[in-house]
Amino acid sequence: MIALxxxxxxxxxxxxxxxxxASAAFAPGSRTAILAAAGTGKSTLARLIAGQDRPRTGRVRxxxxxxxxILGSATAFYPWLTGEANLRLLAAIAGAxxxxxxxxxxxxTGLGCELAVPLASVPAGVRARLAFALSYALPAPWLxxxxxxxxxxxxxxxACDDLLAARLARGAGLILITxxxxxxxxxxxxxxxxxxxxxxxxxxxxxxxxxxxxARNLPRNEDEDESRTLEAYA
Amino acid sequence: xxxHGAFRWLAVIRLLMIRETRIRYARGRVGxxxxxxxxxAWIGGLIAFFGWLGHRPMAGVPxxxxxxxxxxxxxxxxxxxxxxxRGLSAGRGLIGFSGIRLADVLFALALLELLNAIVLSALALxxxxxxxxxxxxxxxxxxxxxxxxxxxxxxxxxxxxxxAALVSDFAARILPIALxxxxxxxxxxxxxxxxxxxxxxxxxxxPLLHVTELxxxxxxxxxxxxxxxLTVPVLAMAICLAxxxxxxxxxxxxxxxxxxx
Numbered sequence: 001m002i003a004l005x006x007x008x009x010x011x012x013x014x015x016x017x018x019x020x021x022a023s024a025a026f027a028p029g030s031r032t033a034i035l036a037a038a039g040t041g042k043s044t045l046a047r048l049i050a051g052q053d054r055p056r057t058g059r060v061r062x063x064x065x066x067x068x069x070i071l072g073s074a075t076a077f078y079p080w081l082t083g084e085a086n087l088r089l090l091a092a093i094a095g096a097x098x099x100x101x102x103x104x105x106x107x108x109t110g111l112g113c114e115l116a117v118p119l120a121s122v123p124a125g126v127r128a129r130l131a132f133a134l135s136y137a138l139p140a141p142w143l144x145x146x147x148x149x150x151x152x153x154x155x156x157x158x159a160c161d162d163l164l165a166a167r168l169a170r171g172a173g174l175i176l177i178t179x180x181x182x183x184x185x186x187x188x189x190x191x192x193x194x195x196x197x198x199x200x201x202x203x204x205x206x207x208x209x210x211x212x213x214x215a216r217n218l219p220r221n222e223d224e225d226e227s228r229t230l231e232a233y234a
Numbered sequence: 235x236x237x238h239g240a241f242r243w244l245a246v247i248r249l250l251m252i253r254e255t256r257i258r259y260a261r262g263r264v265g266x267x268x269x270x271x272x273x274x275a276w277i278g279g280l281i282a283f284f285g286w287l288g289h290r291p292m293a294g295v296p297x298x299x300x301x302x303x304x305x306x307x308x309x310x311x312x313x314x315x316x317x318x319x320r321g322l323s324a325g326r327g328l329i330g331f332s333g334i335r336l337a338d339v340l341f342a343l344a345l346l347e348l349l350n351a352i353v354l355s356a357l358a359l360x361x362x363x364x365x366x367x368x369x370x371x372x373x374x375x376x377x378x379x380x381x382x383x384x385x386x387x388x389x390x391x392x393x394x395x396x397x398a399a400l401v402s403d404f405a406a407r408i409l410p411i412a413l414x415x416x417x418x419x420x421x422x423x424x425x426x427x428x429x430x431x432x433x434x435x436x437x438x439x440x441p442l443l444h445v446t447e448l449x450x451x452x453x454x455x456x457x458x459x460x461x462x463x464l465t466v467p468v469l470a471m472a473i474c475l476a477x478x479x480x481x482x483x484x485x486x487x488x489x490x491x492x493x494x495x
Binding site: 047050051052054062066067069075076077078080081085089090092093094095118138 | 242245246249250252253256257260261324326327328329330331332333334483
């Protein structure tokens, strides 16, 4: 279980209050979508849940599990190591078989010789795909998404979606923090709205979206998602 | 279950150390050998300089042996600090990955530096034996204690410096500069017994000078005239670790903030 107990936290710039004595509990295997408007601290909330930041007050507890990885996060990659060396080391650190992680990554991304060059030398898009492939290849009881669950072209997105669905079918839990109510409705079963520093339960993605003050069900713009993701990896 | 957790933690620490050996000099052809070649070249250069000057700081002791016994604690101290500060900067991205904490990264870096210190000391002794002749340690346990204390001081200060650099850019710039005088005041070029009383009293606050004197006493078996006080380096280490602990909390919770509800 992952639980937030009366958490207070601020944006990284220290000015905006993001969570104000917020509490929430995520049961193992549950799928929760947290709707939050742009600029209200989705990434900060993700970092708190991932255990990368410690809340100013209150506690984020990971009971019987390790803190989840943020899907597609490439921060653990070292740019001067090759893609393969990075994947092997990170798989071993996560307690997974490096061979199976490499096999799934090759299969999913279609990358071959690109894995043998330092990551600093490969395009940002390749790094992004590697990061997502690693996220889905590592066995973890929780998946944590900060807005995006996939990147790249249609084929890779479709592979990510298939893997996400398969992981959820096998009982993994999902915490999806998003401003897009369509994405929330697609993957979530439970819904929370981040509003006024609190995590407010909602009956549906639409209700959560209304509470959070996010844009109405706008058509998903994949190109925009892609450029945002690549900006993060550049 | 607890035992499994301990084994898993040790395995992660080992992997963090392996990762560090692969990334530290990943851009060069010589690779991790630089971790030993650079300090050995530094010690060798200083020995050559002393030889060129014809200066004999301690009667009856070969210059190379005198310089090496003083330089080794200093080099271990500095290497540990720079290894931890640079290592944390490269390993920050791992924090949160698979439950890795800041403290795990710092512990792995410190442990790696201890292994480096042991290998470096062994290499230095071997090279001295080859080029200078017979090298004997009057007190092997004392020499080992000096090595551990030099490393411990470096690990304590390194942890503090790494954490300070995380919370303040100013600290990241100023700390390496603040450490520079240590090269001149830590007994590399002189023995404490040769200093005038007032200067010795002033320098007795320097924890590394006590470690250097311990290393020399253990190497040559000379009397230190009661100068060595191991509480100084141990206390300095404890203060650094306490300071680092306080900074760690601040680094993880972010900078002090103004509340805008």
